[in-house]
Amino acid sequence: MNFNPLETNRILAALPQKQIKHLLELITNLIPLAYIFQRRDNTRLITLIMVLDRFQYQASDVTRNMLEFIALGKINIEIRYFSYGTMHDMLARGNLFYSSYCRREHCIYQSAPQYELIETPACKLSEMRAHSAMVIHHGLEKAKSFQEGALVYFKEGKFQLSAFMLHQVCEQTFSLIIKLYEERAPKSHQLILLQKVAGFYLPAIKNIFDIKKNKELKWLELLQQAYTGARYDDNYKIAPEHLAYLQDKISTLLNKLVDVLSLQMDVRD
Numbered sequence: 001m002n003f004n005p006l007e008t009n010r011i012l013a014a015l016p017q018k019q020i021k022h023l024l025e026l027i028t029n030l031i032p033l034a035y036i037f038q039r040r041d042n043t044r045l046i047t048l049i050m051v052l053d054r055f056q057y058q059a060s061d062v063t064r065n066m067l068e069f070i071a072l073g074k075i076n077i078e079i080r081y082f083s084y085g086t087m088h089d090m091l092a093r094g095n096l097f098y099s100s101y102c103r104r105e106h107c108i109y110q111s112a113p114q115y116e117l118i119e120t121p122a123c124k125l126s127e128m129r130a131h132s133a134m135v136i137h138h139g140l141e142k143a144k145s146f147q148e149g150a151l152v153y154f155k156e157g158k159f160q161l162s163a164f165m166l167h168q169v170c171e172q173t174f175s176l177i178i179k180l181y182e183e184r185a186p187k188s189h190q191l192i193l194l195q196k197v198a199g200f201y202l203p204a205i206k207n208i209f210d211i212k213k214n215k216e217l218k219w220l221e222l223l224q225q226a227y228t229g230a231r232y233d234d235n236y237k238i239a240p241e242h243l244a245y246l247q248d249k250i251s252t253l254l255n256k257l258v259d260v261l262s263l264q265m266d267v268r269d
Contacts, residue, residue: 023077024109030066032056034084035117036109039101045203047078049102053111054084078200084117091120096128097181097201132180136261139176143169143254147247154243163226163238167191169250170223173257174198177205189227191220204260208253209246219246 024036032053039047052063067079082090090098099120107115150165174194179185181201188194199206209219222242229236 027067028109028111031063031081032058032111033109034111035102035107037102037106038108039106045076045078047080047200047203049098050079050081051087051102051117052081052083080200088118091118094120094124094128095181095183096132099125099128135180136176139172139179140254140258143172143176146172147250147254150247154240154247159238159240159243160226160230160236162243163223163246164230166243166246166250167223167226170195170220170253173253174205177202177257191224192217195220202257202260204256205253208256209249219249222246 027033027036027050031050033050034053035051037049037051039049050067052058063081067081087098087102091102102117103119104115146165146168150162150169153159153162153165170191171189171194174191174197175186177198178194178201186194186197195205207213207216210216222238223246225236226238
């Protein structure tokens with residue numbers, strides 16, 4: 001096994017170093033892998049991106065079950081894995097997320113002495129980021145227009161419509177992140193699902209409404225009720241103080257999104 005000791009030692013301190021070493025040894029002994037990459041950010045979450053060995057076969061359901069079992073007891077670890085061919089194609093074509101993190105400097109394990117996986121050229125990655133900056137700008141403008149509408153309705157005492165507009169702010173924001181990294185718009189209006197998918201790419205957008213996950217979900221559910229309730233249920237109501245809280249947190253969400261993405265791409269006005 002060829003662990004990169006420099007990079008391995010830099011893994012977030014969310015897990016003890018000894019536990020990290022044992023975890024990597026467990027994974028590489030059970031699953032034929034060519035590479036493991038790690039995404040580091042300012043959260044305690046560890047994201048591992050794994051590329052399967054192209055010369056050794058293991059049934060996909062066996063691999064999935066093993067990784068799900070390993071991740072089950074590690075609440076601060078997320079794992080994504082791909083076949084060698086799939087990752088090669090993504091990097092050759094260019095994918096904003098994986099082209100950024102599946103690079104030699106982020107590799108913490110490789111099965112062969114020589115690093116052979118292709119990398120998306122830096123010039124192509126720069127072009128992708130420049131294009132993404134424009135997509136982000138237009139997406140945020142749309143989200144902010146819903147935010148302004150929510151404030152107008154709130155001042156007019158139309159709390160149901162204000163809640164619906166806040167739902168749209170969140171939906172547009174989460175969908176923007178997903179479209180940015182998956183290159184296609186999600187076909188869902190469910191905020192909990194959208195936040196879960198978008199949160200993989202930008203963990204900073206998690207726990208915006210509350211630091212506790214169960215309370216975070218309750219606020220998202222409250223917003224979700226507005227999606228249909230404000231339009232189709234004459235008895236639908238929402239407390240003004242809840243709306244005021246949601247408005248404040250959604251402003252935080254948009255500001256945090258700009259701050260995080262500005263570290264990767266120039267999206268500021």
